[in-house]
Amino acid sequence: MTKNQVLRFGLPKGSLQDATLEKMAKAGWNISVSSRSYIPYVDDDELAIRMIRAQEISRYVEHGYLDCGITGYDWIEENGSKVHEVGEFQFSKVTRQPTRWVLAVPEESPIKSVKDLKGKRIATEVVNLTKKYLRKHGVKAEVEFSWGATEVKAHELVDAIVEITETGSSLRANKLRIVDTLLLSTPRLIANQDAWKNEWKRRKIETLALLLKGALEAESKVGLKMNIAQKNLDNLLKNLPALRNPTISNLSQNGWVAVETIIDEHVVRELIPALKAAGAEGIIEYPLNKVVY
């Protein structure tokens, strides 16, 4: 590694920006975006960060302006970009479900399936995905690019829309009905194909991926510690498979051991009552920054 080597890394500007910067900080890279400069500061001389619209990142990674970047699978497909996919990440904590691009029509529309779109007009931000979808089903229809407020148009300006949704509630609020799902999308770390062949860049990208994974993994996990009498230990471990692979250390008090493990946060609420029942004492749960197996 020479002193001057730098990896150009594109992060998504806009709605995903705050979540992405927060995950990067958890992984160990502090980035600060200034309103005065379009080049963010990062506390790593080997990285050059660029904030770019999610829609455009894959294009710039493909062309080599960026060595790698984080963007959605949807926009990689919409742009038809030829890039190396390093890994998949899920940033949104609440639901941890992929976003969906769906075909939607007004509740009272006669359109019931993609076949009914023949000769109709569709508004969407993802024109290419929509055309590909229509071709796959052998349907000819007009697809027009929508600059926003797409949901509102479905009621009188066009016949159908293809729009993004997480839970569908925004569509329902606009009295729209989902006809079909075109694509499920999650954030991806992608690399330029030449950058991926460069040994130094590849190692750097893999380190980023390892620590991002470790930070995301830690978000849904917690540490759990408890004391238990030696005689109850076997029973505890046998009946509680969630206590996978615990660290058991001897205590100076005879006949007692400390059990420590890392578990999914969402099983804690069922596990703690069971642990108490099995004889565990002094149960504590503590937060984690990273988990790397």
Added chain:
Amino acid sequence: MTKNQVLRFGLPKGSLQDATLEKMAKAGWNISVSSRSYIPYVDDDELAIRMIRAQEISRYVEHGYLDCGITGYDWIEENGSKVHEVGEFQFSKVTRQPTRWVLAVPEESPIKSVKDLKGKRIATEVVNLTKKYLRKHGVKAEVEFSWGATEVKAHELVDAIVEITETGSSLRANKLRIVDTLLLSTPRLIANQDAWKNEWKRRKIETLALLLKGALEAESKVGLKMNIAQKNLDNLLKNLPALRNPTISNLSQNGWVAVETIIDEHVVRELIPALKAAGAEGIIEYPLNKVVY
């Protein structure tokens, strides 16, 4: 437990809302309230959350629209609701003191005690509590419901008010004097009486209570670890009773042990200097999510 069983759980909307949702998240249930839908999302299929004004929750728990809920003791009493009280919680970190409903009058008012209220007019949001208080003291006075800004009325529209206060500073700022305290109130977890008799519902409510307690307990506690020479250990433990029931593990380095314990955060600032004096090294304090004894 069948797949379809659901516990209907009411949480207080308004000033207590953020604190309540934060505690629920610490306990292990992530709830998100959308402006588009009045039904919050919770990551537990067995729970149905409803956000309802604190004033109304006990009523809906009593009637069975809700199986259980969190609300203040004051509103349970004001509504005279017949419900089962599962437990008491204290949510506000800063003072950890109950809220008080007080009888207040202008600083210069001749009213010195409840007896002086005879024939007077009182404005309050808690009409029933106030009437009950007057009956208890055998005083006849007019009680009228106030829609808000009650403190301001005491100076000319009515003779006295019954109002909520935490530290009394808002009353003092309005140049009011506290005459008496009617009620101290803290948040309570309450259950519908039939729901409490249902085995599945009761177990679910008890789990909620156990983990909420564990999360609240952890807020005022921290973990403390240090290394100490074996020969100094007895002295350390004898002189520092705050180190209640520590976990002592052997280190591979001969003659040294690791001491780990959970203590009240507010004693840390006195304990750490004392630990150093007793020979402890490498003292670290770390945060906790839950503490269950």
Added chain:
Amino acid sequence: MTKNQVLRFGLPKGSLQDATLEKMAKAGWNISVSSRSYIPYVDDDELAIRMIRAQEISRYVEHGYLDCGITGYDWIEENGSKVHEVGEFQFSKVTRQPTRWVLAVPEESPIKSVKDLKGKRIATEVVNLTKKYLRKHGVKAEVEFSWGATEVKAHELVDAIVEITETGSSLRANKLRIVDTLLLSTPRLIANQDAWKNEWKRRKIETLALLLKGALEAESKVGLKMNIAQKNLDNLLKNLPALRNPTISNLSQNGWVAVETIIDEHVVRELIPALKAAGAEGIIEYPLNKVVY
């Protein structure tokens, strides 16, 4: 210690206020500043907090109105205050660099060094520091107090300015060039000289300093734990000097030990890949509240 003893502690109002209160909370003292009262609440009967402009704190500590306070080294020097300096702290996480007072001129100005200031006019908030600097270099120039927006004046109202900067970006944005640095400044805990001689007050101030140090230390550190086979341990420790002084505990599983240590957060991103390579398993990183050696 008598019940009535109180230490009067001044904290900086304004731009440093939020950072200071956050550090105090991490150290163990919760302070709440109310808009209704100018006396902040603190959960320690032995402390009386006053929020005062950073510019004025050293003056009031010197006069004895305050027993101690936190302020910048720059204002201690500007005021020429005779106080005891207890310790130095660095509050700003991002850069952790001292603030600098610099002499700056327009990019195209002919002024290249302090010598060129002869007979010129300089605007600044730190009139005394600037005069002292000029005297040191034997330069006679006019120094005038600036009430703010100093950077803007350098282009036409005066010939040069002495202004504060962290990264220099604000100066560059105003097309100014740095000619020289007058002073580097960091936050300091200072004490009144008589208070420092009083045994009770000195002990209290030292406790504050110890715990503030512990909290600041913890901000740049994390806890790291991992399991490793006994046979790989020596190799691990020899090749990874960052694992300074780890706690090694025996596991009940034969041939395996748990290694735990406290390290600088910024080396984690290089250390974790190396630990994996050396055979470590189940690596977890966890956050710390305080670290006291």
Added chain:
Amino acid sequence: MTKNQVLRFGLPKGSLQDATLEKMAKAGWNISVSSRSYIPYVDDDELAIRMIRAQEISRYVEHGYLDCGITGYDWIEENGSKVHEVGEFQFSKVTRQPTRWVLAVPEESPIKSVKDLKGKRIATEVVNLTKKYLRKHGVKAEVEFSWGATEVKAHELVDAIVEITETGSSLRANKLRIVDTLLLSTPRLIANQDAWKNEWKRRKIETLALLLKGALEAESKVGLKMNIAQKNLDNLLKNLPALRNPTISNLSQNGWVAVETIIDEHVVRELIPALKAAGAEGIIEYPLNKVVY
């Protein structure tokens, strides 16, 4: 009129507050509400302003705490207050339509008319109006007071609601159907019956009413001026009855006159094209502060 006479005037706090203060300013009384004091400042020594919830004003006017006040007809009726109504005002510029209290149910509810409410539960902020309405129709039903977010309750907590609406859009957004209208309401200036008999107070109230009317009148009117040849004047006036009662002044230029009139703003957009067609020149429209016939 003695120097000390003062009229106590109640204005509605909350959603109507800003509109009310703006109208009072247009009428000639500048009122400023300070967050520091609950007594607003008004630039007239003969007035004492009180900001009070619209719900409560009629009660305090009836009791004589206030000499007069502005509130909605709905709350006068809900409170059953015996007061003298001085005049009706309409403050909301956009629609200039009264607010409506309506009975609403979920879109899919079987309730089609008031008769279907028998034995049902209704939530509302106007309990008395609702009970009166049920009595009028001979229907027995349970009416409960709602603290807010009433619309949301109609879907599962109660069977129907009585709620305020202007355009019905908020009800539709909540998927509610209007079953019946209970009351139309507009703002009223009301006076205490004794105050109305006091000569000085009555004159003061009438002056307030006159100038408020003048200011409201001016909001929907504009001044219009134009020049026209004398020979075309008769034709202009005959064919454009909207030019009611114009002021016609002689110009120094022979054979031309200036025509000036006050007209409703909303006819301007039709009138100006017609004026041009009739030979008017140099048409200008100017704003008005007050119009008093």
Added chain:
Amino acid sequence: MTKNQVLRFGLPKGSLQDATLEKMAKAGWNISVSSRSYIPYVDDDELAIRMIRAQEISRYVEHGYLDCGITGYDWIEENGSKVHEVGEFQFSKVTRQPTRWVLAVPEESPIKSVKDLKGKRIATEVVNLTKKYLRKHGVKAEVEFSWGATEVKAHELVDAIVEITETGSSLRANKLRIVDTLLLSTPRLIANQDAWKNEWKRRKIETLALLLKGALEAESKVGLKMNIAQKNLDNLLKNLPALRNPTISNLSQNGWVAVETIIDEHVVRELIPALKAAGAEGIIEYPLNKVVY
């Protein structure tokens, strides 16, 4: 005109929205846009308002979904829409200059004229305008659609941009140099070609245009009145040509006349001193709503 005739009128959503609604209100049509409904309210039964992105309006006017609309000349051209242009308006008060679409490059770029673009890559929101411009100059270059933050891309992602600017200051702040201007654009009122042939619709559109013009005209004009002795009048009028075509009315006081005129606001600051010098007294300036010659 039948009762049911309605003109569908599209107004630009987004950055021009507030200015447009304000001008419409001055012209005589009050429109209120609700966050709950996408159909704005307008106080004219013969109009149906739709808020649509400026970029899309000409498309919907061309297709006949809208009868007419207000949008920029730039987007009419970009869309190549075949519509009837009714008139040109200028909404922005401060500069009253058209917006410009310019070709810009980094300050230090070797590109000096459109010819240098050969084989380069250009990012822009107006892909068609840019391609047309290149064709006109016989230059082959790659044009790509930019989703925003175009200025930032010029420094490394592309070779040049085509971007909108009013004063050029945003481009300079981004260290870009303007190479050429492609298009000057002002807001236009456009009509669908069939709607323009319909007599009722055309009359309605012409009325809208007349009153919008009248309202815009009034923004830069004021009314001026003064009294002057008859003997000084000729001299006043001869020397002050700005007093174009004044209305002169006789006063009851012998030998004095009132002079009234409408003038450009920006000459007032020079005219008033001159009027005083010429003997005018009691000069007042008053605001105007509309001016129609």
Added chain:
Amino acid sequence: MTKNQVLRFGLPKGSLQDATLEKMAKAGWNISVSSRSYIPYVDDDELAIRMIRAQEISRYVEHGYLDCGITGYDWIEENGSKVHEVGEFQFSKVTRQPTRWVLAVPEESPIKSVKDLKGKRIATEVVNLTKKYLRKHGVKAEVEFSWGATEVKAHELVDAIVEITETGSSLRANKLRIVDTLLLSTPRLIANQDAWKNEWKRRKIETLALLLKGALEAESKVGLKMNIAQKNLDNLLKNLPALRNPTISNLSQNGWVAVETIIDEHVVRELIPALKAAGAEGIIEYPLNKVVY
């Protein structure tokens, strides 16, 4: 006047900024302050505007960096600046009273007059004004510069303060008592003494002053028009001296005249009822931009 002549005009930055820019706009100069540039735009090539702290303007006018400026009388005195005062203006509409610099002490302080300050410590932003005041009364006391929050210091850090106040309410809220008034201050237009001797600059400054006066005058005045029968006119004018110097024009309707006048806004509410009583009809009030006698 040559094309290149420019008047350098300083306006106060900070709390007075918005009011000042609004008055300048009413006077006829539109100024826009951009966050990107410290030089504001003004629509007059002969003016160069600079926004500078009110505290510093008189200094820069005295030195000739500025030709003229608007600042408070207080800061002219504090700086002891030798400048030509062109005129006095009052910008704050609500009270139209000068700001006062007062000597204030805690309510319960034994200090009753300036004489009691002997040997005390006083905090203030106006050190020179305070020292001059003490000298005038032959009192020796320590005066220290306060960087802000001065009111809070009076309770324990110093013995008295000299602080600015408009109505005294902020002092009362801090439980301070006013002992004496040092200075009343209003905004002033000041000129550099050489600039005032330059004919072109002086004329430009006088034009600015004339139109600012005209705009301020118009703020408290309105236009009033009415029609009245000729026979009632004398009576009207005799009994209503507020109708000073009206313009009376003949109407074409025999026996009627139009009366028009400019009056103080605050007498309108008493005048209109009187006018009606005297037989006036069709009374209208309209707003004014400028009034120049």
